[in-house]
Amino acid sequence: xxxxxxxxxxxxxxxxxxxxxxxxxxxxxxxxxxxxxxxxxxxxxxxxxxxxxxxxxxxxxxxxxxxxxxxxxxxxxxxxxxxxxxxxxxxxxxxxxxxxxxxxxxxxxxxxxxxxxxxxxxxxxxxxxxxxxxxxxxxxxxxxxxxxxxxxxxxxxxxxxxxxxxxxxxxxxxxxxxxxxxxxxxxxxxxxxxxxxxxxxxxxxxxx
Amino acid sequence: xxxxxxxxxxxxxxxxxxxxxxxxxxxxxxxxxxxxxxxxxxxxxxxxxxxxxxxxxxxxxxxxxxxxxxxxxxxxxxxxxxxxxxxxxxxxxxxxxxxxxxxxxxxxxxxxxxxxxxxxxxxxxxxxxxxxxxxxxxxxxxxxxxxxxxxxxxxxxxxxxxxxxxxxxxxxxxxxxxxxxxxxxxxxxxxxxxxxxxxxxxxxxxxx
DNA sequence: TTGTCAATTGTCAGCCACTGTCACTAATCT
DNA sequence: AGATTAGTGACAGTGGCTGACAATTGACAA
Numbered sequence: 001x002x003x004x005x006x007x008x009x010x011x012x013x014x015x016x017x018x019x020x021x022x023x024x025x026x027x028x029x030x031x032x033x034x035x036x037x038x039x040x041x042x043x044x045x046x047x048x049x050x051x052x053x054x055x056x057x058x059x060x061x062x063x064x065x066x067x068x069x070x071x072x073x074x075x076x077x078x079x080x081x082x083x084x085x086x087x088x089x090x091x092x093x094x095x096x097x098x099x100x101x102x103x104x105x106x107x108x109x110x111x112x113x114x115x116x117x118x119x120x121x122x123x124x125x126x127x128x129x130x131x132x133x134x135x136x137x138x139x140x141x142x143x144x145x146x147x148x149x150x151x152x153x154x155x156x157x158x159x160x161x162x163x164x165x166x167x168x169x170x171x172x173x174x175x176x177x178x179x180x181x182x183x184x185x186x187x188x189x190x191x192x193x194x195x196x197x198x199x200x201x202x203x204x205x206x207x208x
Numbered sequence: 209x210x211x212x213x214x215x216x217x218x219x220x221x222x223x224x225x226x227x228x229x230x231x232x233x234x235x236x237x238x239x240x241x242x243x244x245x246x247x248x249x250x251x252x253x254x255x256x257x258x259x260x261x262x263x264x265x266x267x268x269x270x271x272x273x274x275x276x277x278x279x280x281x282x283x284x285x286x287x288x289x290x291x292x293x294x295x296x297x298x299x300x301x302x303x304x305x306x307x308x309x310x311x312x313x314x315x316x317x318x319x320x321x322x323x324x325x326x327x328x329x330x331x332x333x334x335x336x337x338x339x340x341x342x343x344x345x346x347x348x349x350x351x352x353x354x355x356x357x358x359x360x361x362x363x364x365x366x367x368x369x370x371x372x373x374x375x376x377x378x379x380x381x382x383x384x385x386x387x388x389x390x391x392x393x394x395x396x397x398x399x400x401x402x403x404x405x406x407x408x409x410x411x412x413x414x415x416x
Numbered sequence: 417t418t419g420t421c422a423a424t425t426g427t428c429a430g431c432c433a434c435t436g437t438c439a440c441t442a443a444t445c446t
Numbered sequence: 447a448g449a450t451t452a453g454t455g456a457c458a459g460t461g462g463c464t465g466a467c468a469a470t471t472g473a474c475a476a
Contacts, residue, residue, distance in 0.1 A: 005423070043425080046426065
């Protein structure tokens with residue numbers, strides 16, 4: 001934080017972010033207007049839009065960090081791990097680093113509430129899914145490079161990532177509608193669900 | 209079509225739908241205003257919103273039919289098929305029935321253009337993904353019932369569906385960005401990608 | 417320190433999606 | 447034919463978002 005100007009800007013941005021998340025999670029996303037957020041920080045609506053391109057964008061600021069952390073997590077996996085293994089490890093032990101990174105910006109509890117809000121607000125859920133797709137594309141390219149194949153001719157990178165993402169989405173949803181919002185819960189759920197994929201696919205579920 | 213009133217309504221709805229799709233696919237979704245659509249049919253903007261809850265809704269009218277058709281397709285699969293097999297069959301031979309159902313409402317070519325527009329327009333893509341999630345939930349419940357398990361305690365139905373949906377999404381995307389928009393192309397691509405899932409997951413891709 | 421330049425902000429005007437209200441017209445029913 | 451009801455247009459208003467311009471405030475050099 002060099003100059004006074006930069007510090008002021010940072011403060012305004014932080015204030016807007018916090019006011020927005022606080023209002024969103026208490027009143028609801030749709031029920032909160034951009035004017036409300038701006039008023040809470042005592043700046044004009046126009047200023048809000050100079051810091052955030054859209055109302056949606058504020059809602060995803062923290063998510064954005066977690067997405068980036070995951071991508072880096074995958075990139076950092078040792079080369080000898082098979083693709084699926086690398087993804088699994090990146091998620092399972094990515095939660096801790098995530099926890100730290102997030103809590104430096106907002107209270108973790110606020111992040112969790114925001115996550116549930118996203119899952120339960122149709123417009124936000126839609127945006128979340130689209131963002132996830134973009135992340136998937138990045139991951140697919142990373143895997144392709146790791147394994148020395150071409151993303152555009154070999155479908156395997158995108159397929160693995162899509163399958164993995166599907167499982168994660170089911171996991172997230174289960175977690176966000178459950179009762180235990182702890183890190184342990186999500187970690188355990190992730191591991192368990194990933195283990196179930198094989199059996200589920202192979203499945204004759206009716207067997208004893 | 210009983211009364212004159214009903215016929216008139218149907219005609220207005222059709223006209224709005226066609227005008228909307230035509231404008232969307234030529235000018236682009238965002239570049240088309242609801243006023244444009246209403247003007248093209250010579251009704252007021254207010255009337256447009258009496259037929260469609262939102263601008264988005266018109267864009268998905270045809271998609272909505274295909275989604276419903278797929279759900280019915282799965283429901284109709286013989287009980288002896290394993291879950292994954294049932295899904296695969298429902299998709300692969302669902303395309304033909306789909307083709308007919310769609311062409312009764314709009315030219316197939318318009319449907320294809322609309323599909324590509326959805327894939328390439330961020331807001332529409334987001335909406336599409338959320339809708340797909342709702343379809344996934346329905347399918348998961350159907351599978352659970354077929355196999356006699358409980359969706360809320362056994363994760364397998366949702367997992368299988370999520371994995372399958374992931375593959376289908378990769379397929380759709382590949383198809384929509386490719387050059388061959390024929391039914392044969394999508395059918396072949398679907399079959400091929402589904403076959404690749406096993407190898408991709410198991411994978412040591414670097415093996416000769 | 418002060419004057420100049422550049423960055424930040426507020427104000428205002430306007431577009432577009434969407435909603436409520438009310439009066440008017442045209443189809444339907446008796 | 448007259449009363450009823452459904453469908454429509456006109457209008458006003460809200461909320462997200464953008465462009466333009468002017469006022470303010472910090473940065474930096476003379």
